[in-house]
Amino acid sequence: MLRGLTTVSFYAADVAAAASWYSELLGTEPYFTRPAAGPPAYVEFRIGDHQHELGIIDSRFAPRPRPAEAGGAVVYWHVDDVEAAFARLLGLGATAYEKPVERGPGFVTASVVDPFGNLLGVMYNQHYLRMSNR
Structure with a gap:
């Protein structure tokens, strides 16, 4: 589906x-x-x-009023270096939502709230690399 x-x-x-x-x-x-x-x-x-x-x-x-705080689903975008991406996002004015966390071998996530109130996730994901042949 x-x-x-x-x-x-x-x-x-x-x-x-x-x-x-x-x-x-x-x-x-x-x-x-x-x-x-x-x-x-x-x-x-x-x-x-x-x-x-x-x-x-x-x-x-x-479609409805936005909540006062960011929350809900987190869409993770693959990055090659979560720590560097997280630091860059903070440097551009985003605020930490969840600092980098290793979820298991080959899987690291972090998320921020952008300056406009949206939740943005970054992730190193070994499956993504395999599917992308990189």
Whole structure:
């Protein structure tokens, strides 16, 4: 039934600021912006080995009010060095949600709350590397 990750959606009250922050983090600009002129209500990045989509949506369009604290599901993005990625995220202004933890041989996770209130996970995952042939 579930065949693969298509889009991860984050919300931000200031989409332009979030797009700028994620552009700095990812080293690339959004490939899609709506509307094309004026302040964006939605931007989308394609990132990683499989070009997964990360969308940032204006908080006005959230299906329900956002909770005061970050929580819920954590989507983990594979990184080659969790400690370095975690440190970089903190250096860019994210706050620690869970410091790096080894979950077992070949599996390390960490997570942060970005400056816009979204939960962002990073993970070293040996299965990801095998599937990506890297």
